[in-house]
Each structure stands twice: as C-alpha cells, then as structure tokens.
Amino acid sequence: MIDPTVIIIVVGVAAFAISGVIAGTRQDANILTVLVLGVVTAIGGGTVRDIILNIPVFWVGDFSVVWLAILASLVAFIFAPLFRKKLWKVLIYADAIGVAFFSVAAINKTLALGHTGEVAVIMGFVTACTGGILRDLLTGRPPMVIASEELFVTPVLIGGIIYVLLLDIAPNYAAQWPIVAICFIVGFRAIAIERGLQFPKWLRMRPGKRAE
Template sequence: MELFFYWFDHLGVAVFAISGTLLAFRKNMDGFGVIVLASVTAIGGGTTRDLILDLPVFWAHDPTYLYTIAVAAVGTIIWLRFRDYIHQKTLAIADAIGLAFFTVMGAQKALEAGFPPLICVVMGTITACFGGMLRDVLARDVPMVLKGELYATTCLVGASVYVFIAPYNALLALLVGGFVTLLLRLGAIRWQWHLPVFHEHGDSR
C-alpha cells in the first residue's frame, strides 16, 4: 500500500508539473521559466505542508520527485511543439486533476503523521492549492483560488471525504476523496459554481 501511495504522489506531481508547463507556454516563457513554473506548481504546496507540520520536506529527501517534474515538463514541451495554442479550459482541467491528487495525498500524509482530522483537511487543501497559487502569482495571473468558481472549497470537501473514509479503507478513501474533488472542480468549471458572499448593488451616492 505504501508503494501505491508513493507512485500516486508522483503522479500528482507530474500532473501539476504539466499544469505549470502549460501556463508557461501560454505566457511565452523561456526554458528557465518553464522549469520554475513547473517546479513551483508541482512541489510548492507539499513543501508548505511539510514546513507547517515540521516534517522533512519530501523532495529534499527523495530527489526522484525532481526527476518526475523534469520528465513531465520535457514531455509536455515536446507535445506542445505540435500545437500553436493552449485553451484556458485545458489548463483548468489539468489543474483540476492535480488538485484532486494533491488534496487526498496532503490529507493522507498529515493523517499518517498523527495529526487530528481537521488539520488533515486543512493540510490537504494547502497541498492542493498553494502550488497553483504560487504558479499564478509568478505568471502574473489572478490565482484560481481567488476567482469566483469553487476551488479551495472543493479541496475541503474532498479532504473531508477522505478523512471520514480513511479509518475504514485507506485505498477507497483515496479514490473517493480524489474523485469527489475532481467532480466538484470540473462541475465548477463547467457550470460556474461559486459561493456568493457579496451581492451587486447600485451606487449609494
């Protein structure tokens, strides 16, 4: 089971590295910009999680994660050589898949380290959101987490599902929690789901 979690984590890193590379392509960045954006997207959230939880930073103790980022970025660059344009929806869908992976893996790592369920949910959300937020800030975009569509909320729900099921079946929790996160995020992209807070109103003058 640990080996499965390990490769599942690598898959999440690869997907987010692809997401960062796609955005770098849209922004016409050079090779260094591609590597920076791919790396920040792929390991930014997990690094933040490990620092907050006072755990060893995962990629510093296992450099194969860096190789995963490099392979994913180079593979995406080769694929992009045959395309002239990347639609914003493509980036959003790639980001949604990475979001689902990292939500459950972040919650799983915190749970494995013995932290209470609420902290596990928060760590799952940070793991999923923070790398993408850094990516968007470096690319001078409005971070997806701050846009109107449901984003961090989907991570909170998915991580909560994972934490609820995990004591009974870890693998099922991983699959269901990730699927719920992905489904909610894709629904938010497709139907513009959001949490209304402020309502539009006329000029009060």
Template sequence: MTELFHWFDLLGVMVFAISGTLIAHSKHMDGFGVVVLATVTAIGGGTLRDIILDIPVFWLHDASYFIAIGVAIMISVYFLNRHKQIPQQMLQIADAFGLAFFAVMGVQKALSIGMPDTTAIIMGVITGCFGGVIRDVLAGDMPLLLKGELYAITCIFGGIVYTQLSHWALPVEVIMVCAMSATLGLRLLAMHHKWVIHIFKYPE
C-alpha cells in the first residue's frame, strides 16, 4: 500500500511540474527559471504540509521525486518546442489534475499519522494549493487560490469525500479514486461553468 501511495505522489509531482513548466514557458523564462518554477510547483505544497505536521519532509531522502520532476520538464519542453504555443485550457487542466492528486495525498498523509478529519482536510488544501501559490507569486500572477473559479473549495470537497468514506469498510484505493474524481470533477465543472464565490459587487 505504501508503494501505491508513493506512485500516486510521484504522479502528482509530475503533473504539477508540467503545470509549472507551462507557466514558465508562457512567461518566457530561461532554463533555470523553468527548473525553479516546475520544482516549487511540484513540491512546495507538500513541503509546507510536512513542516506543519512536524514530520520528515517527503523529498529529503528520496531522489525519485526530482527524477519525476526532471522527466516532466523534459516531456513538457519537448512538446512546447514542437508546438511553440499552448492553449490556456491546457494550463488549467494540468493544474486541475495536480490539484486533485495532491489534495487527496495531503488528506491521506495527515490521516495516516492520526490527525483528525478537519486537520486532514486543511492539509489537503495546503498540499494541493500552495505549490501553485508559490508558482504564481514567482511568475508575477495573482494566485488561482485567491481568484477565479472554485479552487481551494474543490480540495475541501475532495477532503470531505475522503474522510467520510474512510469511516466505511472500503479499500483505500477506492477511497482515493473517489476523492480524486470528486476534486477533479468539481474543479473542471467550475472552470466550464465559471462558478465563483462573490461577496463583493464588482463593476462589469
């Protein structure tokens, strides 16, 4: 089971690294900028989570995360050098997949060390969102967390699905897939239908 979690973690790292690389391309960054942006996007949220939970940071003794980031960067660079431009929708979809993977992995990790459901959901939000926050700040953009279609709300929703299903006698794999699907599905629906939470009245 630990190996399954590790592979899900690596998949999430790769998807977020691709997201960071796409943003770096859109900002015309050099090679070092690409590596930095892809890396902080991929491991930033998980690093902050582990520091808050006071557990060993997940990548310190496991080089496979950096191998996954390197592979994701090379795939992205190859694609971008061939196609020259990327649809904005591709950026958002890549980010949505990374959000779903990492939110659920954050919840699972918190629960595995005995954290209560509420804390686990918060850790899911941090894991899913804060790599993207660091990415957007470095790229000079307003973080997606603070604007636009539902973002952190989708992590909360996925976390609730995970924590509630975990009280049932279901295989962990089923719970993870359900929670990831819930997070991803809500995020994609929010993007498609432009669902936002407005509390101020802004001029058009």
C-alpha cells in the first residue's frame, strides 16, 4: 500500500503547481516563466515551514518533489487552454485543494518533531498559505489569503484547529482524521466561494473605517 503521506504531498504539490501556472497566464508568460511560478508555489510553503522549524529543507535532500512540481506545471501549461473561460475558478479550487493537503501535511510533520499543538496549527497555516502568497506577490496581485472577499483564512485555520484537536482526543483514528480535515477545509472553502459566505457584521471591519 502507498504511504498516505506520499499521496497527501503529491496531491498538494500538483494542485499548487497548477494554481501557479494559471496565475502566470495573466502575464502572457512563456513556458519557463510559468514553470518557475508553478514550482515556487508548490515548494514555497514547505520551504518556509522547514526553515522555521530549523530542519533541512525537504527538497534539498529529496529532489523528487521538485520533479513532480515541474511535471504538474507542464501538464497545467498544456491543458490550460481547455479551461479558457473558467481559469479563475480552476485557480481558486486548485489553491483550496493545495491549502487543505499542505495544512495537514505540515501539522503532521510539526507534531512528529515533538512541538505543541498550538505551534502545529500555526505551521499548518503558514505552510498552506505561503506558496500562494509567493505566487500572488510574484504575479503582482495582492495576496488572495487577505484580499479575497470570500472566506479564505477561516476554513484552513478552523480546519487546522479541529484536526489537531481530533488527533489529541481520538489518536486511535489518526489514519482517518486527515481525510476528515481535508474534506472539511476544501468543502468549507467551496461553500464560501459558491455561496459568498460572510461573517456576521459585528465580526467584520466596516468600510467606514479604512486607514488610508
């Protein structure tokens, strides 16, 4: 049987690489430029995770993840024209899937290193969001994680907290909880996108008080 961790990483890397390539389409970019965007989006989050945790950066020791990101980027480059009118949607769903898988993978890695649940939640969030932040900054957009009107932070943050709590409360089901967490994060974000979910007014900053 395939190690579930491998599946999580493969899906996360592929999803982020695709989102990076699609983000590059705005720039009328060539194949190498979008390849760089795909790879940076796919491995950026894990790189920052390993640097903060003070462990060797994962792809320096095992380059296969980079090859996977390159491959996924090439596939995305070839098939992007098929989604001509729905690229934005593919981008945010690819991002949502990448965020969910990377959050779970980073929480697992952080807990395995003996850190507390609080640190694991933060590392899950940072790992899940950094790749997309780098992608957005490199393509000259304000980072989606903060700028998007749909709920973005909420699903991954709440999902991470729930996942860590589940692992703590019922460790016997440690093999099932990742699936629950990933479905929760992707599902929550999908509903947020499709339904335009919002916080109640008293939990939002109101337009009247922008700092300019």
